[in-house]
Amino acid sequence: MPDFSSLMSHGVFHLLAGLITLVSVLVVVSKHPVKSAVFLVVDLFLLAAVYASLESHFVAAIQVLVYAGAVVVLFLFVIMLLNLQPDQLRGMRFNPVEAVTLIVSVIGMLIMLGVSMSGKPTGLGDGSMDVNAIEAAGGNTYMIAMKLLTDYIWPFELASILILLAIVAAVVIAKKDKKPVVS
């Protein structure tokens, strides 16, 4: 009997990867910002599916909750608030700095791909934490919670300071004072 589940996970991955690539292209090239935002939602949702296929249930959930459900809503709100119209793609205008950056980045990507493909492909199963072991220890979410609140205390507390700063900064920058300061 052929390895059915391996075949299936390969199929799922390739399907998702193809869709993600397609939708990412659409995000980048869509003329209208609202279209880009909607494609971005789909993209993030598909990435959440990839995380789910990697048994990272918690990450998949917060990906949808925070990214798709909150960050892109903010983008949509701002686009609608400013009433942005479709813009042109930057045509054939030559900009040396950007062109060089793009070429360098593409070359870098090819090098990264070459390096990662040169070695013998390592299966995901190699030395990976057994899914059943995680289940027995209380599940993915519980393990992450314990690790976050014991090993990662300082990042956790710093995250709150980061959020505090973001709240203050956003309000200071975006809020128009009722009375402009007279200089």
Add this chain to the structure above:
Amino acid sequence: MGLTADEFTIQFISTVVKFSILAVMLLQVPPVMLLVERRIPAFMQRRKGPNRVGLFKFRLYGVMQALADTIKLIFKEEVVPEGAQKVFYHLAPVFSVFPAFLIAMAIPYGPDIQVLGQTIPLSVVRLDVGFLFIFAISSLAVYGVTIAGWASNNKYALLGSLRASAQMISYEIPLGMSLIPIVLIYGSLDLNKIVEAQTTFLKWGIFLSPISFLLFLIAMFAETNRTPFDLSEAEGELVAGFHTEYNSTKFAAFFLGEYVSMFVLSCLASTVFFGGWQVPFFDVRALDQLVGLPGVGALVGFGSLLMKAAFFMWLYVWVRWTIPRFRYDQLMNLGWKYMIPLGLINVVATALVLAAVWFK
């Protein structure tokens, strides 16, 4: 996968069966509510309400009114407003329908049953992340509203959709916070475990964490844009809100999404605060042996959950005809200045009490 082919087949078929039953059930919610939303207010206001539509000579208290309305809705002409964003205009109903159906999958509708030696849970999806799955999917419901309003090229629709989406995201936070004490108390994100922990009357969520229930109830009304929070379709100001330019079956799609999500939130409230499929004073799962027929317990549990959910649906209608609408600034003040602090205090207080009791 750790399952033999036979086990996999049983699991798969049972999932398909559960899913089909649930989908058919959810599709019955809007027609039923269509009638209920007219008969109950009529009863409250001492009117008769629609009672004449029937089949041949059988009027049956106007039961066929729902069918008549549905048929009327289906055969309406579709009018796409000029200048609408065509693609998004047609896409918005899809965005408003699917989140409600997805969330419904995560609710446990009864105790586990045994089929051919295998344990079948009576919820379609059982995930490790439980609540977070529900919040994640329900946060996607905003897009239907936002896109519908924006794509219609109508200022009332746009205003209504911005109001509605701002309201929905504002009340998502109290909704999320209200359930943190529940997780603290029952120690699980899994809805089924929470239900199983509520064995007796006194262990119901509403008694262990009444403030959570209050917050959840208010947030539940606001999330579904129902009176007293139906600012998005304040008909005196905004015609009909974000679906002003929608008609025919597209309007039916919004209608379906709204009522299904109301029903799902009712089920969630019953599950978390009213013991879900548990029946007070006796164990449903013992019924199987008592009657000698497997599945009776599950059926009774399912009935129990449905009755609790029906109570909340009735509450929706009752409140709609009793309480006047909030003003928008009052709505936002309530959400941000009262419910969030109250939610935080609730979390802290619950944690301190539990820590004092458990950790000494």
Add this chain to the structure above:
Amino acid sequence: MVPVEFYFMLACVIFTLGLFGALFRRNIIMVLMSIELMLNAVNLVFVAAGRSIGNLDGQIMVLFVITVAACEAAVGLAMVIALFRKYGTVNTDILRLLRG
């Protein structure tokens, strides 16, 4: 199981697409969205690699990356609003001219 390199390849593709968008779009909001794409590529690498070597630190990193991304989007869009209010545009070309 799918080799972890496949996930890295997918992440590379997303990252480069995001970079392309960040460099070649005129609209600041589009630039910010492209940056979100790039951050997501990084998240994908974290999750896949964490799964591959068998610990959960990768997933915790994703949690922090998402926190940072949300803060970045919030502050970035606040700046977009402020810029729009001042100059009436969110086009990077015009804003570049204003720099002096």
Add this chain to the structure above:
Amino acid sequence: MNPYIPVLMALLFGIILGGALSALAALLGPKKPSPEKSDPFECGVPMVTSANEKMSVKFYLTAILFILFDIETIFLYLWAKAFPNLGWFGVLEVMVFMVILVAGYIYVIKRGALEWD
């Protein structure tokens, strides 16, 4: 069985149902278009101003605060899940976390960013 198979089924069902409802509108029912009918609804009078008006910045501020509090809620859920095993230590940690965020919340209220008038 993979728990996401039913999720996929429900997703497909929802999308097909929504798509069908959306598409049926064009198939069933009469089609008698007229310019008056397809005007955007404006209570019967001709359109005064276009729908594309700039909206209040309040909506935006609400959305941004929503994101930040959303993340806070997620961290609190994680803590709630690990609460029985962390004991007083966890409570202390989260108290520090919350005090910092409540400072931000108080700033927002004092600054009047959430005043809807």
